[in-house]
Amino acid sequence: MQERKDFGDALVKAARAPIQAANARLGEGAIGEGIAALSKADLLAGLRQGIENAAAVFKLRNVDVEALLPWDALLPTLDRLEAAQIAALRAVQQHMATVGGPLSGPTRGAPFDARKQTGAEALFKVAKRFAADPRVCGPIELFGTEVSGWETLVSQCGDRLESSPLHTRYARRKILVRSALVIVILGSFSVAGRSAYKTKQIEHARARVDAALRAEDPCAVEKLAPEDITLATPEQVTGEKSRLEACASGRARARYVAACETLAKNFDAGKLSADDLAVAKEAAPRLERAQKRELGVEDLLATPKDMPCQDSPSKDRFFGTYAAAAADSKKVWTEATRVSDDLRDALRGKDVSTKPYRDELTRRAEPAAAKAILSGKPEDMELGQKLCDFAASFGIERGKKCTGLAAVLAKKR
CATH class of the missing domain: 1.10.10 (Arc Repressor Mutant, subunit A)
Known part of the structure; x- marks a missing residue:
């Protein structure tokens, strides 16, 4: 026969299942995988499963159980947990990139039991391994604090479901809650010395990012340290990506303008290179014929708009040289009966009068x-x-x- 205490136990057990699975990965040394397993989606799925299991104890509807839970506290806690998880994962991934390999190796200390240890305890143990590196230790400890808060809420949800006077069971869960709070407090002591510094560090990093985003030169964001981007807001990260794209686009444009300038210079000197012809694109064959003074009758119909680099400052530097080449292409004039008006006007000039x-x-x-x-x-x-x-x-x-x-x-x- 089911007892009322089974009502709360069913929810708590299912809600803790993702945490125990993550604890197991952390105990095996798979730190990145363990942190990733404590995602908002997985924890919410565990809670949903707990609601379904608890409803099944007394054959209730899921919505009846959901109505008993403090969603105004659960959902914001999950949002904060998700943000802390992203920061912890980013710190771990950056550390991996720095050391050139994955974070691995079993957690030091007493034998590890994923079923008995809270997620916060497991994360604080992992954080201690990196006490010498605040960039890794701090985010993991803060994530552990958010996970502890979630575990506390889950236990409180179990208490809500238990309406029977089974004080022993209730007291046991209260002890677990108090233990979790004690762990949080003890963990807070370990980061208290760094919390004020961390706050200033974040403020200064975001100020530097803001300054780079406001700079006239979009390439200014390239000078930002990776640590500053790590501490930036999501909006700043998006802005940095946009500025990097603008920087790359601007540099590509500058290279193109310079290439067009070189093309115009070399065409005037009669020394076109393979790179020049690549920049000229579809106009390249006509420029080669002009350079060799081997223009055909169709080439005499060309206009300035048929010259290359029409979207660059060098666009007007080609047609004069082209006209001079046409004037020197003696063979084509034995057959020519038509020319473009632009070429005719150019050939009437004094520079080609002889x-x-x-x-x-x-x-x-x-x-x-x-x-x-x-x-x-x-x-x-x-x-x-x-x-x-x-x-x-x-x-x-x-x-x-x-x-x-x-x-x-x-x-x-």
Whole structure:
């Protein structure tokens, strides 16, 4: 026959199961795994299982048992415990990274019994192993304090469920509660000397993080010590990640701008490198042809927007050099009949007024005009006029034949 004391025992036993499992891992030396096992989710799941087990004792509904519990104290305690667990795990992981290996080895002291020892006791034992390193010891001790508070609440929940006058059972649990409180007090003594310093340390660390986040240069956060980030608020950690991304993006942009500047310089000097061509991307083949003075007729239709690095300060440094290369590409002018307006304007400038392209245009236009005058054929007339007009569009003075053809065409109109 079930007794009323079994009502509270069912909840407490199930709620302590995750703690006992974590204690076992801590006793085996798996410190990181033991701390991870004391998560908010696992402890809440244990409490939910305890509610279900307790309800089954007297065949009650789960909601009836839940209504008896102090949720206004349980849930905030779990939230604080979760924050302390994250800090403890982070301290352990950073220590592991520093020593180059996992924290391992059984806990020193008396034989370990996970069923009899509280989670707080197990954590305080682990913390003592790192008494010389406050960065590890402090977070583990603080986590032990939060776990002890949770264990106390679980015992109090058991008391609430027990409404029978079984004072012996009640007194036994009270003794456990008092023992846990004594452990907390004793543990608090061990950290009392460091608590004030720790508070100042956190304040100073967060102030340094704030200063770095407010700095004009996003890369200022790179100078923050890892310990400062460890003590930062979640919002500061998020801000640091954002600033690091902005820093990386800014540096990539600076490298790109510098590469475009180098590309423009080397293109002007006629010494394009493999790195330059990579920066030029789809414009690379056209720049190579320009450098070799081997432009094709389609290349004469290029405009400044067809040049590389259009999103950099160097974007306007390419087309002038390109136009000069076009002016020196003698072969293409033996076939050219069209150019872009931008290239034509560039070629009309004084800098290219003596380039070979002008002689080639005249060489094509004058014979064509002479042939048209002699033959009188419409197709010859059309071609002669086209080539003469094409040469004239570059500011080249019309030769005798082109002038004569123009006069002939004027008489026919």
